[in-house]
Amino acid sequence: MTNRHTTPRHGDYLDGDVDPKGRLEIERHLSECPACRADMIQLAGLKNLLSGITVPDPGDEYARSSEKAILDRLVEEEPVPIASGLADDSVRNLLKNLIRIAAVVTLLFGTFYLVDLREDSGVSRLAGTATHEGPAHEDSTLILDPVQKTPEAAKENLLPDSTKTEHLDTNVGK
Amino acid sequence: MTSDLSRLVIQFQNGDKQAFAQLVRAYQRRVYSLAYKMLLNHSDADEVAQETFVRAYKRITALKSPEHFESFIYRIATNYAIDLLRRGKGRMVAMTDETDLPGSIQLTLASRVPNPERNLENKQLLAAIIQAAEELPPRQRATLVLHDIEGLSKEEISRVLECPEATVRSNLHIARGKLKKKLQKLLSSL
Numbered sequence: 001m002t003n004r005h006t007t008p009r010h011g012d013y014l015d016g017d018v019d020p021k022g023r024l025e026i027e028r029h030l031s032e033c034p035a036c037r038a039d040m041i042q043l044a045g046l047k048n049l050l051s052g053i054t055v056p057d058p059g060d061e062y063a064r065s066s067e068k069a070i071l072d073r074l075v076e077e078e079p080v081p082i083a084s085g086l087a088d089d090s091v092r093n094l095l096k097n098l099i100r101i102a103a104v105v106t107l108l109f110g111t112f113y114l115v116d117l118r119e120d121s122g123v124s125r126l127a128g129t130a131t132h133e134g135p136a137h138e139d140s141t142l143i144l145d146p147v148q149k150t151p152e153a154a155k156e157n158l159l160p161d162s163t164k165t166e167h168l169d170t171n172v173g174k
Numbered sequence: 175m176t177s178d179l180s181r182l183v184i185q186f187q188n189g190d191k192q193a194f195a196q197l198v199r200a201y202q203r204r205v206y207s208l209a210y211k212m213l214l215n216h217s218d219a220d221e222v223a224q225e226t227f228v229r230a231y232k233r234i235t236a237l238k239s240p241e242h243f244e245s246f247i248y249r250i251a252t253n254y255a256i257d258l259l260r261r262g263k264g265r266m267v268a269m270t271d272e273t274d275l276p277g278s279i280q281l282t283l284a285s286r287v288p289n290p291e292r293n294l295e296n297k298q299l300l301a302a303i304i305q306a307a308e309e310l311p312p313r314q315r316a317t318l319v320l321h322d323i324e325g326l327s328k329e330e331i332s333r334v335l336e337c338p339e340a341t342v343r344s345n346l347h348i349a350r351g352k353l354k355k356k357l358q359k360l361l362s363s364l
Binding site: 007008011012015017039042043046047049050051053055057058063066067069070071073074077 | 195198199202203206207210211220223224227228231299300303318321322323325328343344346347350353354357358
C-alpha cells in the first residue's frame with residue numbers, strides 16, 4: 001500500500017532542513033499517521049545504511065601513480081599555458097576582432113591608394129614631364145576626363161564627331 | 175576550504191604547476207572515492223579521477239572564486255561520472271583477481287545492523303543497495319551519492335550539479351523512494 005502522505009518534507013525533516021515550525025507540524029502528523037511513521041522509520045534506516053558505505057583508501061602507491069599519469073597526460077596534451085593571457089576567452093575574442101578590423105582598414109586604405117595611384121599616373125603622363133608646373137586643368141587640352149584614361153583618348157574626344165574614330169584604348173593603367 | 179588550499183588555487187591560476195600538483199594530492203583520494211561510489215568499480219573510478227584533474231587544469235580560468243574549488247572539482251568529477259553512466263558504464267565488477275586492484279578496493283558497509291557480528295547480512299544489504307543504485311537514472315544516483323553517502327548539503331549539491339535546490343530535493347526524494355521500495359523487506363528486518 002502506497003503512503004500518499006510521503007513528500008520530500010519527510011526527507012528534509014530527517015536531514016535537519018526543516019524550520020522549527022515545520023518540524024512541529026511534521027511531528028504532530030507523525031503522531032497521528034501510522035503509515036507515515038513506518039515510512040519515516042524505513043527512510044531513517046536507509047539513510048543510516050547509506051552513510052555507512054565507505055571506500056577503503058586506495059593506498060599511497062596508487063596515489064603516486066595516478067598523480068604521475070595526470071601530469072604525463074597534461075604534458076602529452078600540451079594544455080594552453082595558464083599565464084599566457086591567451087587562455088582567457090575574452091582576450092582571445094578581443095584580439096580576433098582587432099585583427100578583423102585591421103584587415104578591413106588595410107583593405108580600404110589599399111583600395112583608396114590604388115585608385116589614387118591610377119589617377120596620379122594618368123595626370124603625369126598627360127603632362128609629359130614629372131616636373132609639370134601648375135595644375136593640369138589650366139590647359140583645356142590637358143584636362144583629363146576621368147573616363148578617358150589616356151591622353152590619346154582625351155584628344156579623340158576633343159575632335160569633331162565626324163573625325164572621331166572609334167578607338168578603344170586598351171592601355172589602361174599602364 | 176582552508177586558506178592554504180585557497181592560496182594554492184590562486185597560485186595555480188597564476189600558472190604555478192607545483193601548486194597544481196599539490197592540489198591533486200589534496201583532492202585525488204576524495205575524487206576517487208566519490209567516483210567509486212557512483213560507478214562501483216575501480217577502473218571507471220580511476221578514469222574519472224584522472225580526467226577530472228586534467229579538465230580542472232584546462233578550465234581553471236573559469237573558476238572565479240578560489241574558495242569554490244571543491245565544488246568546481248566535484249562538479250567536473252560528477253558530470254564526467256554521469257557521462258560514463260549514460261554510456262552504460264558504472265556497474266559493479268566482480269573482483270576475480272584482487273592483485274589487479276590497489277589495496278583490494280571494494281565498498282564496505284559499516285555495521286549498522288543491530289548485531290554487528292552479522293557480516294553476511296551486511297554483505298547482503300550492500301549487494302541489495304548496489305543493485306538498486308545501479309537502476310537509478312544518472313542524476314538521481316549522483317544526487318543520492320553526493321547527499322546520503324558523501325554528506326554534501328543540498329545547497330552544495332545544487333552548486334555541484336548546477337541546478338536549483340528544489341531539483342536536488344526532488345531527485346533525492348525520488349531516488350530514496352526507489353531504493354526504499356527495493357529494500358523494503360531488508361529494511362523492515364533492521
